[in-house]
Amino acid sequence: GINDDVTHTSLDFDPAFDIESDDIVRAMFWGLGSDGTVGANKNSIKIIGEETPFYAQGYFVYDSKKAGARTISHLRFGSNPIHSTYLIHRANFVAVHQFVFLERYNVLDNAANGATFLLNSPYGPDEVWDQIPRPVQEQIIEKNLKLYVIDAAAVAKETGMGARINTIMQTCFFAISGVLPQDEAIAQIKHAIQKTYGKRGEAVVRKNYAAVDSALAHLHEISVPDQATGSIQKPPPVPAAAPEFVQAVTAKMIAGDGDMLPVSALPADGTYPTGTTQWEKRNIGLEVPVWETDLCIQCGKCVMVCPHAVIRSKVVEESALEGAPAGFLTMDAKWRELKGQKYTLQVAVEDCTGCTLCVEVCPAVDRQNPERKAINMHPQLPLREEGRQNWDFFLNLPEIDRVDTLKFTNVKNSQLLEPLFEFSGACPGCGETPYISLVTRLFGDHAIVANATGCSSIYGGNLPTTPWSQNKDGRGPAWSNSLFEDNAEFGLGMRLTIDKQSIYVRELVDRLRGEIGDDLADSLLSADQSTEAGIIAQRERVVALKDKLVNAATPAEKDLLSLADMLVKKSVWIIGGDGWAYDIGYGGLDHVLASGRNVNVLVLDTEVYSNTGGQSSKATPLGAVAKFAASGKPNDKKDLGMMAMSYGTVYVAQIAMGASDSQTMKAILEAEAYDGPSLIIAYSHCIAHGYDMAQGMNQQKLATQSGYWPLYRFNPEWRAQGKKPLKLDSKAPKIPLEDYMYNENRFRMLTKSNPERAKKLLADA
Ligand SMILES: Cc1ncc(C[n+]2csc(CCOP(=O)(O)OP(=O)(O)O)c2C)c(N)n1
Ligand code: SF4
Ligand code: SF4
Incomplete structure (x- = not known):
């Protein structure tokens, strides 16, 4: 029963009341x-x-x-x-x-x-x-x-x-x-x-x-003893450090007692705090990675691919390590710019799902013992307590200075950026989430996300917790999910609103320059926000502006005060799966791409409707078995990239992190920098493909090497610069298509159920 303590319409009941007969x-x-x-x-x-x-x-x-x-x-x-x-x-x-x-x-x-x-x-x-x-x-x-x-x-x-x-x-x-x-x-x-x-x-x-x-x-x-002798107590559902709302509401839901919450405990406007997955220690990884400092080359590949943002690195001054737990490992940082500092790689063992993707991508192998890499899986239980202490210490170490240290344009450097999407409830080893995590590392503190319904809305915003989080300044992506079918329009609406508000606020700055001073007004209006340093400088100007407006009295001053934050750049991301982008939301997506507005569309292409169990979409490849394509999809995957490129005004990239993490980085940075619509189609391995997810990134590589998933970038700006707008980033196929396809059950199934047809579809593909 619902405990309605707001409108008082619920009835009391006796939970012990029972009429079930004993022979059931x-x-x-x-x-x-x-x-x-x-x-x-x-x-x-x-x-x-x-x-x-x-x-x-x-x-x-x-x-x-x-x-x-x-x-x-x-x-x-x-x-x-x-x-x-x-x-x-x-x-x-x-x-x-x-x-x-x-x-x-x-x-x-x-x-x-x-x-x-x-x-x-x-x-x-x-x-x-x-x-x-x-x-x-x-x-x-x-x-x-x-x-x-x-x-x-x-x-x-x-x-x-x-x-x-x-x-x-x-x-x-x-x-x-x-x-x-x-x-x-x-x-x-x-x-x-x-x-x-x-x-x-x-x-x-x-x-x-x-x-x-x-x-x-x-x-x-x-044989059960007569007396309880155990020394292990049950921990509280969330750690004592969790904020009040999490203790009072989220914790009850985590413990499975959400139905008992009174109606009054729930936020009236449906807004929930972000960054709450960190309080839900799921401990579901039976094995977790353990770091070997003698082998690590600090490439950051493990950090980049972790679907749950569980393995992270930092570089800090040695003095910051004072008071570190005994087992806290560090090594000299291998960056010219960070000489003399210490590098550390840590795993949140209680949040790790044990998916093994990180170990699979680790390139540092022990020559004496090729089984041993710079990270290796070990049973979680004996590591849990020490891991918890190390992780807590790690979290309190300072984050890297995002402006005065490194350029965060490659994998090695960007591993040091804090992800603002963490510990999601996606399937262990999911191929979608590493892309989202990377976007938040790069642009999270000024991102606004429109999320289509699909896996990403479920692991992204399902009660009781959300992986979308904030940095220490309280900045993080603002996230919302409208519908499956209208997500592109939903995101466009966000962009139009931001644009409208920013036009108005700029007008106000100009109109009120008498009150705020010409220097500040000019610098606010002419700010270059194409870099992180530019954005940070503009935020500082906005603080100065707000200071000047503390006694705002006129309607114009009040408007300026309330809209001042719109002077800072916002990065709009429209995210969803292929079912949304290729099928059900396609009309809207096409409209948004044609609109010329500055939005970034990220299509997490699992080539099926994953969240509802793997139905065929127009992204499903020829020959793959999926629901509604039981005898293998008879026709080709729709070429969404080509369709978008035909406008000539849309930035388009096809990426696969497992095939090239550096091309993935480049595409995401270019898409965001492009002042117009961008479309990124990201190969996302998924449980629906039918193989061990630990091999997900390796399969991505084979997809590209076989020519199935070419990597490319199409940038209208290059044309304006007199260059060719399309760059093919992958080489000519070097392995047969079946070496990629038949590692996956979705293709292999047909060779069992209908070998003749499988042969024909492979030839067609
Ligand atoms: C109009 C509408 N139809 C169907 C659904 C049910 N539904 C929810 S998620 C989903 C699948 C999403 O697939 P996709 O866009 O490929 O994303 P993925 O789950 O693969 O990440 C469906 C069919 C819905 N929410 N709305
Ligand atoms: S095993 Fe999976 S979840 Fe755990 S750290 Fe590695 S990639 Fe992340
Ligand atoms: S169903 Fe596929 S896409 Fe969805 S969370 Fe699981 S692995 Fe990721």
């Missing part, structure tokens, strides 16, 4: 988005419904965050028809598929007395009890729960399943619950695996079978 089996499964828990439970409920005389019901609770969020599957079954239209609150079976949830959520609050508790634990049967937080131990004892544990991650690793523990946990559920005889349950699970994964190929099915077969050997019943 009620099971709750706590999983992590993309670990397969929901899919496995959907299979389980089908098996129970179809293969037993029981009636069955399944209901699945998850938010619209991308992978890595909490999911809860509620399953009921029994001999009588089930009419319950509410979630389970008296479960006789609770499975927790992620050990870290014991610290974060009240997973046993809904366990009934005598219920069974199945826990996926990285700790073996002998040590697990001591690792369970004390309040959870108390609940286990008080509620008389039967406790089973399995190290499903280890079984998954052994059987080649990667991070997918779903079928392992499902097997344990059937084994413990006894709802079907064990042999029959296993046969049914295997049948469901064949149905679900068959089209992904024999190997996937076989790995799942192996996981099922070895699950039971690793399942242990734990």
Whole structure:
């Protein structure tokens, strides 16, 4: 029920009220988005419904965050028809598929007395009890729960399943619950695996079978002690340093208790503070990168590709390192301009998703031991406490001076800029977010973002937290999401408003030069803001202007005071996916590109509608299997870049960070500098492409090397300078197209289901 303490229209209710009969089996499964828990439970409920005389019901609770969020599957079954239209609150079976949830959520609050508790634990049967937080131990004892544990991650690793523990946990559920005889349950699970994964190929099915077969050997019943002995306490949902609103509202939502918030706690105008993902320590990376100073060449590639802005570097004076934690690593900075200073690379281990992209792109390899790079993945748990201290210290180190130190026009230097988009809830290893993060490093403190609906609006602005953040001066991107279909127009509206306000404010400066002085008025009106130094100088002038207007009395003075900030340059970014740009928002995008206005459009091209599960868009390539293109897309990808170039007045670039991070940098800087519309089409690998995301950046390179994704920049300014406006930044193809395509399931699938057609489409492509 809603607690409406504003209009007082809600009714009180008794949360303990319950009429459910005792012969209904009620099971709750706590999983992590993309670990397969929901899919496995959907299979389980089908098996129970179809293969037993029981009636069955399944209901699945998850938010619209991308992978890595909490999911809860509620399953009921029994001999009588089930009419319950509410979630389970008296479960006789609770499975927790992620050990870290014991610290974060009240997973046993809904366990009934005598219920069974199945826990996926990285700790073996002998040590697990001591690792369970004390309040959870108390609940286990008080509620008389039967406790089973399995190290499903280890079984998954052994059987080649990667991070997918779903079928392992499902097997344990059937084994413990006894709802079907064990042999029959296993046969049914295997049948469901064949149905679900068959089209992904024999190997996937076989790995799942192996996981099922070895699950039971690793399942242990734990004898529960009479007394809670644990020394581990549950941490608060957000750190004590979090601001008041985050403590009072965001923390409740993070803990899963958002429904309990009274209406009055929510902001009346729908405006939420930014920079809040930093308070949500998700701890979902089982392994995290560890830095080796003897090998690091300080190239910054790992920092650039991290989809979650979790690995960062700084260069500081040695004196700033006073009081550093014992394990805080540094090395001499390898910059001529920063000689004598110290370089440090740090990982927010509690925010890392363990995606491995950073390690994959690291070029510094140990010659004696090629397995060892300058960063390598290690188990997170033993590193967590030290990592937390190092990260806190790192955050308090000074940021690089953006004006008087380096030119931030290459990857090596720009790694030192603070990202204002961090710890997003995008899928681990997402190919979209590194581009956004880079834009915020470069222009974040004066950016205004119009975000189309899609993955980027979900990981970008989904309650309770947002990754869009601020620098120490409180400046950061202003962000908003309107609709899927009108985002380009939405962004154009922002530009028109800024332009209109800036024309008016400039008029006022001129009109009121008597009050503010000719010198200040002239410098405000003639300021060159094409560089960061120019923008900072203009901000200082605006401060001086506001000082002069403290006693503003006339309407013109008051207007000038309220609009003074519009004298500072704003960078408008219109961001969205290919479903938006190529399809549903295309009419508006075309209008905006033709308008000649100074906006920057960033298309995060995953070549499908990713957020809704991978439907084909006009960006989907020939031969790829997607929803609505089950037999392989029969026609070519639309060439959005060519269409935009045909205007002759639009800056257009096609980029792929994994293929060339320096070309990506150049294109983003040029697009922003161009005083007119810019369109950047950014290759974004995605879980929808069907391969290990750790290989995302490598796949981007192959896309370009095979000629599938040429890199180019088209700059109308070059034509004005008498040069050719189009530069092809990539070389002629040097590998066969199939060497790129057939690493990805979206293309490979067709070679299994329809080899003849696959051959034809490959030839056409
Ligand atoms: C008019 C409209 N139709 C459909 C949807 C549902 N919807 C939300 S996000 C999305 C997919 C977005 O795909 P894309 O633009 O490619 O971005 P991605 O998720 O790949 O980043 C869809 C279809 C919507 N929000 N509005
Ligand atoms: S493993 Fe992934 S999330 Fe973690 S630091 Fe590396 S790139 Fe970032
Ligand atoms: S683009 Fe793909 S990988 Fe990134 S968040 Fe969306 S679905 Fe996940």
